[in-house]
Amino acid sequence: MTLHRFANPARFMRLSSALLPWCGAAAAAFIAIGLYLALFVAPPDYQQGEAVRIMYVHVPAAWMASLVYALMALASAVALIWRHPLADIAALSAAPLGAGFTLLCLATGSLWGERMWGTWWVWDARLTSVLVLFFLYLGYLALVNAFDEPGRGARAGAILALVGIVNLPIIKFSVDWWNTLHQPASVFRLGGPTIDASMLWPLLVMALGFTLLFATLLMIRMRTALIEAKIRALMLSEIERHGAAAPRGAVTS
Amino acid sequence: MSGFGRLVQRDLRLALRQGGDAAMVVGFFVLAAILFPFGVGPEPELLSRIAAGIVWVTALLAALLSLERLFQADWEDGSLEALALMPLPLEAQVLAKCLAHWLVTGLPLAATAPLLALLLQLDAAGYPALLASLLLGTPTLSLIGAVGAALSLGARRGGVLLSLLVLPLYIPVLIFGVGAIEAGIGGFGAGPHLLLLGAMLAGALPLAPLAAAAALRQALE
Numbered sequence: 098m099t100l101h102r103f104a105n106p107a108r109f110m111r112l113s114s115a116l117l118p119w120c121g122a123a124a125a126a127f128i129a130i131g132l133y134l135a136l137f138v139a140p141p142d143y144q145q146g147e148a149v150r151i152m153y154v155h156v157p158a159a160w161m162a163s164l165v166y167a168l169m170a171l172a173s174a175v176a177l178i179w180r181h182p183l184a185d186i187a188a189l190s191a192a193p194l195g196a197g198f199t200l201l202c203l204a205t206g207s208l209w210g211e212r213m214w215g216t217w218w219v220w221d222a223r224l225t226s227v228l229v230l231f232f233l234y235l236g237y238l239a240l241v242n243a244f245d246e247p248g249r250g251a252r253a254g255a256i257l258a259l260v261g262i263v264n265l266p267i268i269k270f271s272v273d274w275w276n277t278l279h280q281p282a283s284v285f286r287l288g289g290p291t292i293d294a295s296m297l298w299p300l301l302v303m304a305l306g307f308t309l310l311f312a313t314l315l316m317i318r319m320r321t322a323l324i325e326a327k328i329r330a331l332m333l334s335e336i337e338r339h340g341a342a343a344p345r346g347a348v349t350s
Numbered sequence: 351m352s353g354f355g356r357l358v359q360r361d362l363r364l365a366l367r368q369g370g371d372a373a374m375v376v377g378f379f380v381l382a383a384i385l386f387p388f389g390v391g392p393e394p395e396l397l398s399r400i401a402a403g404i405v406w407v408t409a410l411l412a413a414l415l416s417l418e419r420l421f422q423a424d425w426e427d428g429s430l431e432a433l434a435l436m437p438l439p440l441e442a443q444v445l446a447k448c449l450a451h452w453l454v455t456g457l458p459l460a461a462t463a464p465l466l467a468l469l470l471q472l473d474a475a476g477y478p479a480l481l482a483s484l485l486l487g488t489p490t491l492s493l494i495g496a497v498g499a500a501l502s503l504g505a506r507r508g509g510v511l512l513s514l515l516v517l518p519l520y521i522p523v524l525i526f527g528v529g530a531i532e533a534g535i536g537g538f539g540a541g542p543h544l545l546l547l548g549a550m551l552a553g554a555l556p557l558a559p560l561a562a563a564a565a566l567r568q569a570l571e
Binding site for chain 1: 372444452497502504505506508511514515517518519521522561565568569571
């Protein structure tokens with residue numbers, strides 16, 4: 098019942114306009130501190146040297162890619178089950194952001210791979226499954242925009258988002274199930290992280306910064322979508338009034 | 351006779367009377383696979399090395415081509431709305447349509463594949479795995495494809511959109527389908543790959559009709 102209070106678009110607009118500056122400032126601060134820690138404070142790796150610093154962008158981007166998809170699927174489920182207008186808008190607004198994080202993850206991973214593995218790309222399970230995630234985002238965006246009636250596109254997209262969720266466990270466990278060139282999990286694993294604290298802290302700061310950045314951008318996109326819908330409704334009612342006036346004039350003349 | 355059987359019979363009869371669905375799919379399959387010797391050169395060693403991949407990729411594309419018609423005709427002439435009123439649940443109807451689709455596409459593809467493998471110099475040890483992997487894999491392609499076909503009903507540029515939706519989801523089937531044949535040739539035994547293909551089929555069998563039926567309900571709203 099408490100959740101329903103936040104589902105009201107007018108309440109969302111008020112709440113988000115109050116939160117937005119704080120959230121944006123926090124995102125900028127965390128990313129700035131995180132980048133400073135990652136680029137100047139954290140030690141170079143004994144094997145990888147300075148190239149290890151790519152990790153501080155690559156790993157948070159990869160986490161966000163999966164997290165945003167999970168959120169999108171959750172919002173889609175809420176939209177399908179309870180027909181929440183805000184859930185639909187949240188899923189639609191999150192998709193391009195998720196695609197962006199996935200692209201960032203793939204691009205930084207490719208740069209890192211060129212330094213460490215000597216190749217831009219290998220067809221191992223982790224890389225392939227993340228590439229599939231990227232295509233799922235693109236397919237979702239294409240599907241949502243393919244219908245003349247926007248509501249139908251959103252509902253079809255919601256079903257696709259739920260179907261695509263089978264890919265998330267494959268991404269997570271791909272490094273355990275297959276013998277891959279990509280290294281296995283070193284942060285979220287049973288028995289605690291194997292990564293050293295001097296590297297873990299900048300990583301976590303960056304991850305928090307990325308999460309806040311996503312929240313900020315998501316709020317901006319959702320607000321824009323709501324305002325657009327309102328403008329469209331106003332224009333439609335305007336046309337209706339003029340359209341109603343015109344035939345009357347035609348009959349009298 | 352049950353509604354399920356009757357629906358399968360109806361779809362089969364439509365496919366056979368309208369003619370050429372299966373023939374066109376097989377024709378595409380053969381032609382697309384024949385392009386490869388021209389594209390990469392006719393050396394037998396090279397062809398036999400990549401034969402498994404060529405057969406599977408072209409079979410997958412051929413199955414994809416036929417998907418658009420899975421619900422399109424019924425949707426356009428309104429019989430899909432009549433079907434939705436049947437006492438048989440929509441999920442079971444999707445399953446029946448997938449079965450009919452597989453009988454007119456997947457099965458002919460699997461039947462033609464050994465011939466193509468012969469042309470592409472596939473190692474003799476790969477044939478059992480080729481047949482088994484196609485027989486286990488193509489039903490999964492039909493089931494996943496049904497979700498995509500139902501989702502893209504009535505969309506602009508439905509055909510291109512359908513391939514964009516479905517191809518990423520086909521990748522696991524392709525990986526283990528080709529893996530089974532390679533393992534068969536290498537003498538490791540295709541068993542584990544075939545078991546995984548079977549697991550995917552077992553997962554898609556209940557889940558894909560659920561998703562496709564939900565998508566059809568949205569399209570009919």
